Amino acid sequence: MPQNEGTQHDGASHERFEEELGAILRSTGEGFAADDRRELVAGGLQRGRRRLVRRRLAVTGGVVALAAVGIGGVYGGSLLGPAGQATTTSVAAPPQPARADGTGTGAGKKPFAEAQIPVKDLAAVLEANTPAGQWRFDNLDGQGQSVTGVYDDGHGEAGVSVGLYRAGRTAEAGTDQVTCPDKALVPYDRCTDGRLQSGERIMVIQGYVYPDKHEETKNWRAVLLTKDGILIDASEYNAAAEKGAAISRENPPFSLTQLKALVTAEAWRPLAAQLPQLPGKPGKGEGRDPSVPSAAAVQATLRSFLPAGATVTSHGGGDGHGYVVVDDGRGASLVGVDVQPVTGDGIDELFTGADVVTLPDGTKVRSTQQAGEKGGAGVVWWSVDTLSPKGFRVAVSAFNSGAQHEAATRAEPALTMEQLKTIALSPKWRKSPLK
Incomplete structure (x- = not known):
């Protein structure tokens, strides 16, 4: 892939990966421009959406507790939340919905403003934008902003999930979720990130649920950050579930081309429009916690x-x-x-x-x-x-x-x-x- 089409982060030559991703991003007439890395660090990691960078994995150890999360987890972030409490959220789980006041956790904060999108509508878009196969979905009668299912194309069952989330109220919010992480923190096989000609950012990453591979469950993931600040986040596995299921196939079922097509499908847009709005405009200095060093x-x-x-x-x-x-x-x-x-x-x-x-x-x-x-x-x-x-x-x-x-x-x-x-x-x- 030409240098100006994206940023490859694998430390080795992965020509097939580069060629396929280049083809994906050119297939709809869109280029893939490498972002200024300083912008990504300064924007995504410093002022990115705090609720996305706050999946803590331990009570002590600081940011280095993130040094071996699966690829669905945080790419840079803090151990401590405003309440100083650690969470046990799955590292491959999607980001949580925004609070009603657009802030993080802590005493006196309002409860989460959950989306009320029919899960069956999310499932319909997922099924319509993936290759033919047998689907089994969870909670089809429910409401929310994500869908989880099991897909079988005849070559083994595979867990698949897609979530829609508002990134936040700053221009840079969410960029950490479409920026390839440092391998010192998050191990993976390959990762490419960049910007489409439309201005939207995308990342495709191939890794594992367990960084030490004690179970070789693969997690391939594509994340799109739209110009409207919506994250469309898709993950697939080579097992029927992220954790607790036997490996059922060599690789997850969808190619990079298919993952990209899934997250960029126009049918997600009207559903994403149903996500709760974050009230007000960000004030001066908003997007970062007060009283912490830059x-x-x-x-x-x-x-x-x-x-x-x-x-x-x-x-x-x-x-x-x-x-x-x-x-x-x-x-x-x-x-x-x-x-x-x-x-x-x-x-x-x-x-x-x-x-x-x-x-x-x-x-x-x-x-x-x-x-x-x-x-x-x-x-x-x-x-x-x-x-x-x-x-x-x-x-x-x-x-x-x-x-x-x-x-x-x-x-x-x-x-x-x-x-x-x-x-x-x-x-x-x-x-x-x-x-």
Whole structure:
């Protein structure tokens, strides 16, 4: 595929993938222009829709807890929500609908404004825009904004889902969902992203439900971000369900061409128009949480603590969170930080127990050394999580690998527990400039 048609993120030559995707995007007379990567990072990851970047996978560990999510999960994001609570949402689940007031979770927020689209209408569009086969759908008598079914073309059953979501109220909202992730955070086989001539963004990604492949369930996904700020998100599997079902075929059933045709089908548009509107216009600075350091400030502050001689080989994140992969000559080490004000029920429960130390000023500190949890052989996870009396939380983690799902590259992380504690307790985080 010509360089100006898209951005390939696979680290190797995948000519068939490139050729097919190029053909898909040219088949309707549309080009595929590579976006300015700075725009994608600054817009999608810094100010993208907060509810999309907030599927937390653990209670401690910060942004690096995302280092081995399946491809349906977040591509960049924070561990901590406004209430400081972790969620257990499936990493391959679609994003949640917008709240009635367009904000995130937390005490006093309004309940989710659920769409009332008949599921049978969503199923009809899905069936009409995929190859002939036998379908079995869930909840056809219900209402919502997503449809889940099992498709069989005679070569094995395959789970398929499509969801419609409003990205948010800023121009950049949702771009993180159509931007290929850093492989330090999300492992996958191939990914391509870019912009159609219409101005709409699209991403096609091929990966797995489980990053360590302990079950080789494949997840192929296409996501379109329309000019109206609607995300049309389709996923398919080589099993009858995302999780808990035996692999039934070598690959998911739909080709890249068919996935692209599915998410760009015009028949989704009138259904998407039924999604609840987000009231009002975004105010100045809206699209990011208040009182957290900007993405640039997080990177600058985190890097200021790195040992002399350590080289940053990869980095990323957004407002209030970030990570770097460093190498001091002894192997790659992933280091991440989450910085957020947190309030609400349950936060104090995270800082109880014999391993929690309360400092003279009332700040609580939990230090943890444990084995990695994402499948990398020999990986260890060191973390320091702190909470000030006023509810300002800083969590820092380090691993002895460049990615949790990859084997250890060194005996210990590049930073000691004492260094992690120094970072987490530093007053620099409260002084970091806000955007």
